[in-house]
Amino acid sequence: xxxxxxxxxxxxxxxxxxxxxxxxxxxxxxxxxxxxxxxxxxxxxxxxxxxxxxxxxxxxxxxxxxxxxxxxxxxxxxxxxxxxxxxxxxxxxxxxxxxxxxxxxxxxxxxxxxxxxxxxxxxxxxxxxxxxxxxxxxxxxxxxxxxxxxxxxxx
Numbered sequence: 001x002x003x004x005x006x007x008x009x010x011x012x013x014x015x016x017x018x019x020x021x022x023x024x025x026x027x028x029x030x031x032x033x034x035x036x037x038x039x040x041x042x043x044x045x046x047x048x049x050x051x052x053x054x055x056x057x058x059x060x061x062x063x064x065x066x067x068x069x070x071x072x073x074x075x076x077x078x079x080x081x082x083x084x085x086x087x088x089x090x091x092x093x094x095x096x097x098x099x100x101x102x103x104x105x106x107x108x109x110x111x112x113x114x115x116x117x118x119x120x121x122x123x124x125x126x127x128x129x130x131x132x133x134x135x136x137x138x139x140x141x142x143x144x145x146x147x148x149x150x151x152x153x154x155x
Contacts, residue, residue: 008080016076023069030062037062067134074138082149098148106141 029035039061046052048059082095113136117129 008076010081010083012076013080013082016073016078016080018073019069020073020077023066023071023073026062026069027066030066035062036060037065067131071134074135078138078141094152095149098152099145102141102145102148105144106137109140109144110137 026035037060038058040056040058041061042054042056043052044054046055046057084095110133114133117126117133121129
């Protein structure tokens with residue numbers, strides 16, 4: 001069943017890196033230069049000043065846009081074909097196995113990090129740890145995949 005999920009073409013990986021870098025730049029501008037992008041949004045639930053359901057209001061969307069760019073970029077990078085996969089069916093099957101093992105290990109290690117974070121991090125720091133946790137699975141996966149691919153002599 002999982003093999004039915006075809007990865008995106010290699011070109012999507014390039015687009016993913018571009019989105020990721022754009023997200024990092026936007027996040028830097030937001031964090032260090034107080035960039036504000038106000039935009040009307042539909043909120044299913046909002047508890048900013050008072051609890052509201054299914055309402056439209058104008059708010060600063062810079063942090064949401066930053067996370068969407070970074071997460072979308074990492075998603076495309078992780079789920080796009082490698083340049084070696086574009087041409088060879090044999091290498092594609094071998095790389096699929098390496099990808100599956102890498103994702104399993106990334107989830108495993110990320111869960112351990114999450115357990116330690118829940119036990120030892122509190123307050124506002126815990127909020128930031130949870131935000132970073134959105135990205136840590138992708139980052140761990142890419143690191144583990146790179147190590148595994150380097151250890152494989154020929155994919």
